[in-house]
Amino acid sequence: AAAKTTTSAPKAVKATSTVDKAQVKAFKEQVEKHLRTTIGTSPEKASKLAWWQALVATVNEDIFGRLTDTQQTHAKNDTRAVHYLSAEFLMGRLTINNLTNLEKFDVAREALKEFGLDINDICEEEPDMALGNGGLGRLAACFMDSLATCNYPCVGYGIHYENGLFRQEIRAGKQVERPDSWREYGCPWEVCRPESVQNIPLGGYVEKQTAPDGSQCSVWHPSSMIKGVPWDIPVVGYRGSSVAILRLWESRSTEQFNWDVFNAGGYVDAQTEKSLAETISKVLYPNDSTEAGKELRLTQQYFFCACSLRDILRRYKRSHHNDFSEFASKIAIQLNDTHPTIAIPELMRLLIDEEGLSYEQAWDITSKSFNYTNHTLLPEALEKWPVYIFEKLLPRHLELIYEINFRFLNGPVEAKWPGNNEMKSKLSIIEEGEVRKVRMANLCVITSEHVNGVAKIHSKLVKEDLFPDYAQLWPNKFCNVTNGVTPRRWILSCNRGLAELYNDVAGKDWPLDLDKCEALKKYADKKEYQDRFMKIKHDNKVALAKTIKELCGVEVDPNALFDVQVKRLHEYKRQHLNLLYIMSLYKSLLEDPDQDIVPQVFIFGAKAAPAYTLAKDIIFAINAVGEKINNDLRIKGKLKVVFIPNYRVSLAEKIIPAADISEQISTAGYEASGTSNMKFSMNGALTLGTMDGANIEIVEQAGIENNFIFGLSVEEVQKLKPRYNPWDYYNADHDLKAVVDWLDSDFFTPGQPGALSSIKSSLLNNGDPFLVLADFASYKAAHQRAQKMFKDKAKWAKAAMINSATMGIFSSDRSIKDYATNIWTLKSQLIKK
Ligand code: GPV
Known part of the structure; x- marks a missing residue:
C-alpha cells in the first residue's frame, strides 16, 4: 500500500523518541544482575569488556525464549x-543488531547512560x-x-x-x-x-x-x-x-x-x-x-x-x-x-x-x-x-x-x-x-x-x-x-538519523517493507527535507572524519565531497582506475593550484589476498600517492586520500552512511552483483559506476540522471576484448600517458624508483586485462559531472534522497x-x- 497522502506534511524537525522509564529501570537491573552474577564483577570495578558481556547476557535472556518457541513450532508442524x-x-x-531487532536499543542506551556509559563505546568492545x-x-x-x-x-x-x-x-x-x-x-x-x-x-x-x-x-x-x-x-x-x-x-x-x-x-x-x-x-x-x-x-x-x-x-x-x-x-x-x-x-x-x-x-x-x-x-x-x-x-x-x-x-x-x-x-x-x-x-x-x-x-x-x-x-x-541487504543493519542500526527521518515520512514499518521508503520521494524537492537529509549526511561525515583522524592520522573536512571505494582489492574491481584518476586530478591541481574545484576526500578500504602481489602493490600505491598528496601544501587541502586499514563490517557501518559518492567501477561483466552498491544508495550516496551487476538495477530504480554512469557496456567489453590494445589508449591520451608514466618515477616513493611500476606494467605489458585504460576518459568525465552536481546543493540533495528512497527492492527480505x-x-x- 502506498503511504497515505496528507495535506499536512509530517514535521521535518527531529523528533525526540521517548523511552519507557520502567523498561529502562528493568533493563538496568538486569545488566547489573548479570554483571554481578554472570560476569562476577561490580559496576565500580567492571571493565568495558565486562559491561559488554553483561549487556550480551541481558540480551540473551530475550533471545533464548524465542529460540525455543521457534524450534517447538517448527517441530510440532x-x-x-x-x-x-x-x-x-x-x-x-551482533550486539547493536540484536538490540535493534528486539527493539531494545533505545532502552539499552538509556540504561547504560545511567551507569555513565555510552552504548556505542561499550559495543566497540565486541570483535x-x-x-x-x-x-x-x-x-x-x-x-x-x-x-x-x-x-x-x-x-x-x-x-x-x-x-x-x-x-x-x-x-x-x-x-x-x-x-x-x-x-x-x-x-x-x-x-x-x-x-x-x-x-x-x-x-x-x-x-x-x-x-x-x-x-x-x-x-x-x-x-x-x-x-x-x-x-x-x-x-x-x-x-x-x-x-x-x-x-x-x-x-x-x-x-x-x-x-x-x-x-x-x-x-x-x-x-x-x-x-x-x-x-x-x-x-x-x-x-x-x-x-x-x-x-x-x-x-x-x-x-x-x-x-x-x-x-x-x-x-x-x-x-x-x-x-x-x-x-x-x-x-x-x-x-x-x-x-x-x-x-x-x-x-x-x-x-x-x-x-x-x-x-x-x-x-x-x-x-x-x-x-x-x-x-x-x-x-x-x-x-x-x-x-x-x-x-x-x-x-x-x-x-x-x-x-x-x-x-x-x-x-x-x-x-x-x-x-x-x-x-x-x-x-x-x-x-x-x-x-x-x-x-x-x-x-x-x-x-x-x-x-x-x-x-x-x-x-x-x-x-x-x-x-x-x-x-x-x-x-x-x-x-x-x-x-539484497538487510535494512535493519544497513539503515536502522548504522544510520539512526536517516532511520528517524524514515519513521517520520514513511511510518515505523519501513524496516519490514522497504518499498515504504518511497514516501520520501515526494519531499525530495522540498528545501526543509533536503536540509534535514543533508544534515544527517553531514553528521555522519563528522563522525567518520573523527574515525579517520584516529585510524589514519589525517585531517579531513566534512564539507568536502566524500568519495568512497571500499571492497576487496581485485584488478576487476579496478581500484587502480580510481587511483589513476586521483593522480590526474592532483596533476591538474599542481598545474593550476587556484582552479575552482570541489574539495574532495578519496576514501579507500580494501584487503588483498596475501598471495596476490599486484593487489598488494595497488594498496601500496594508494598509500604512497595519498601520503604525497595529503602533505602537499601547494594544493591547499583541496584533495585528501585516505586508506582506512582493516576494512571490515564494523567499519563499513561507519563509512557507508557518510559517503557522498559510491565507487562501483568494475569492468562490465565481471562484478556478479555487488552488494555495497545497494547499501551506499540506501544511505544516500550517488553511484559513480559502470553498467555492471546490480548497478544496472540500481539506476533502473533511482534514475540514471541521479547517478554517474560511465564506461563500456558488457556488449562493448565483449566486442573490444579480443582486439584490445592498451597502448592505443596510452598513446592517444596525454593526460593518461602522463599519469601512467608517473607510476614509473620515484615522485611518490622517493629513493625507491620503480616501486609502483608493476601497475604500469600490468596495464601495458600484460595487456590491461580489465580495460582500465579503455575506460579512463569516460571515468574522468563522470567525475567532472559529479563535481558539477555537487556544487548545486539542492540538486545533489534531491538526487541523494531519490537514491535512498527507491532502494526498496534491494532489501534482502525481497531476495529471500x-x-x-x-x-x-x-x-x-x-x-x-
Ligand atoms: I565466487 N563473491 C565473493 O564475495 N566471493 C567469492 O568468492 C565469490 C563471489 C561476490 C561477488 O564478487 C559479488 O559481485 C556478489 O555481490 C557477492 O559475491 C554476493 O553474491
Whole structure:
C-alpha cells in the first residue's frame, strides 16, 4: 500500500523518541544482575569488556525464549525448511543488531547512560565475527537476518573458524596480515551443542565386494575420523519474530583417531595426528573469488558438509524414521557457490551406503533437494579439484561422482547430442588433461533443481555464456535472484538519523517493507527535507572524519565531497582506475593550484589476498600517492586520500552512511552483483559506476540522471576484448600517458624508483586485462559531472534522497522471498509464544 497522502506534511524537525522509564529501570537491573552474577564483577570495578558481556547476557535472556518457541513450532508442524550451506558467514558484530531487532536499543542506551556509559563505546568492545572474505559471506549473513525476520524455517550451516579473515595492518604503506582470533576471550553469543556432535570419516580406500546376487558394491574403509562439534549462533528476526540458527562446525580429534599408532606406543605421534584433525577449522582461506586449490580447503568443505547433512538426516529421521519418501518435500538445500558441492556426493553416499537406498532412489532425492547459486564468472574462481586429491581424501565420493557423470553423459547428453564426443567432454564433470580434475560447478548444475545468478545481467551471462550447453538441455533450470541487504543493519542500526527521518515520512514499518521508503520521494524537492537529509549526511561525515583522524592520522573536512571505494582489492574491481584518476586530478591541481574545484576526500578500504602481489602493490600505491598528496601544501587541502586499514563490517557501518559518492567501477561483466552498491544508495550516496551487476538495477530504480554512469557496456567489453590494445589508449591520451608514466618515477616513493611500476606494467605489458585504460576518459568525465552536481546543493540533495528512497527492492527480505517462492517453495511460519 502506498503511504497515505496528507495535506499536512509530517514535521521535518527531529523528533525526540521517548523511552519507557520502567523498561529502562528493568533493563538496568538486569545488566547489573548479570554483571554481578554472570560476569562476577561490580559496576565500580567492571571493565568495558565486562559491561559488554553483561549487556550480551541481558540480551540473551530475550533471545533464548524465542529460540525455543521457534524450534517447538517448527517441530510440532513438521515444517519444510531450507538449509543454507556456506563456507562463509560474515556476521560482523551482533550486539547493536540484536538490540535493534528486539527493539531494545533505545532502552539499552538509556540504561547504560545511567551507569555513565555510552552504548556505542561499550559495543566497540565486541570483535567482528569475520568468518568470511567479502560480499559472498556478508550476503549469507544478510540472508540469515531476513530468513529470521520473514519467519522461514531454516538453518545456516558453516565452519567455526578459529581465525577469521586476517587483521590488516598498514606498515610503511604496505599490507601486513595478522591473525584474527575473534574468540580469544570467548564469544558470548554462541552455544556449544555436544548432544549434536558428529563423526566424519576421511581418507582410506574403497573395497569392491560382490553380493550373493552377483551385484557389485563398494565399501569405504576410511583411515581416520574427525569429530565435528556444533556451535549455535541465534539470529533474531526484526521485532523478535522468529530466531534462526546459524550452526558452525568445529573440528576436533576423536579417540578413534589413529588408534593403531596410539596402541603401538606412538603416544606422541598420536598427539601430532590429533593436531592435524584440529587444523581443519583453524583458519579461513583469505581468497576472495579465487581458488587456492589446497587439500586442506577441500577437507574443510567436506567436513562441514558431512556434519551438516548428518545433522539434517538426524532431524528428518526423528519424525520420519527410515522412510525417505518425504525427504525432498521437507528439505531444501541451498549451495552458496560451489564451496559446499561435496554435499551432493555425500548425500548420495549416506543414502546408499548408510541407509541402504538404491542409486536411483538416492539420485531422485538428491536431485530434488539441491539448488546452486553462482556468484562469479571469473574463471580463476571456478573450483576444479584434481582427481588425485579426491582419491586420497574421498575415494568413495569420487566413485559416486564418476557414476553420476556416466549416467548423465550416457543419458540426457547422448539423447540430445547422439554420438557427439565433443559435447560430452565439454559437459563432463571430469576435465581431461595432464592432471584430471573434478569441475565442481558442472556437478552442481547437473544435480540442482535450480541454478541462479545474483543480478539480472549476471544471471543472463550465467545462462548464456558460462553454461550455454546446459541451458540447451534444461532451459528452465536457470533463474535470477537479485541480491539484497538487510535494512535493519544497513539503515536502522548504522544510520539512526536517516532511520528517524524514515519513521517520520514513511511510518515505523519501513524496516519490514522497504518499498515504504518511497514516501520520501515526494519531499525530495522540498528545501526543509533536503536540509534535514543533508544534515544527517553531514553528521555522519563528522563522525567518520573523527574515525579517520584516529585510524589514519589525517585531517579531513566534512564539507568536502566524500568519495568512497571500499571492497576487496581485485584488478576487476579496478581500484587502480580510481587511483589513476586521483593522480590526474592532483596533476591538474599542481598545474593550476587556484582552479575552482570541489574539495574532495578519496576514501579507500580494501584487503588483498596475501598471495596476490599486484593487489598488494595497488594498496601500496594508494598509500604512497595519498601520503604525497595529503602533505602537499601547494594544493591547499583541496584533495585528501585516505586508506582506512582493516576494512571490515564494523567499519563499513561507519563509512557507508557518510559517503557522498559510491565507487562501483568494475569492468562490465565481471562484478556478479555487488552488494555495497545497494547499501551506499540506501544511505544516500550517488553511484559513480559502470553498467555492471546490480548497478544496472540500481539506476533502473533511482534514475540514471541521479547517478554517474560511465564506461563500456558488457556488449562493448565483449566486442573490444579480443582486439584490445592498451597502448592505443596510452598513446592517444596525454593526460593518461602522463599519469601512467608517473607510476614509473620515484615522485611518490622517493629513493625507491620503480616501486609502483608493476601497475604500469600490468596495464601495458600484460595487456590491461580489465580495460582500465579503455575506460579512463569516460571515468574522468563522470567525475567532472559529479563535481558539477555537487556544487548545486539542492540538486545533489534531491538526487541523494531519490537514491535512498527507491532502494526498496534491494532489501534482502525481497531476495529471500524470491528464493522461497521460486526456488524453495517454502512457506513462512508464524511462531506461537
Ligand atoms: I565466487 N563473491 C565473493 O564475495 N566471493 C567469492 O568468492 C565469490 C563471489 C561476490 C561477488 O564478487 C559479488 O559481485 C556478489 O555481490 C557477492 O559475491 C554476493 O553474491
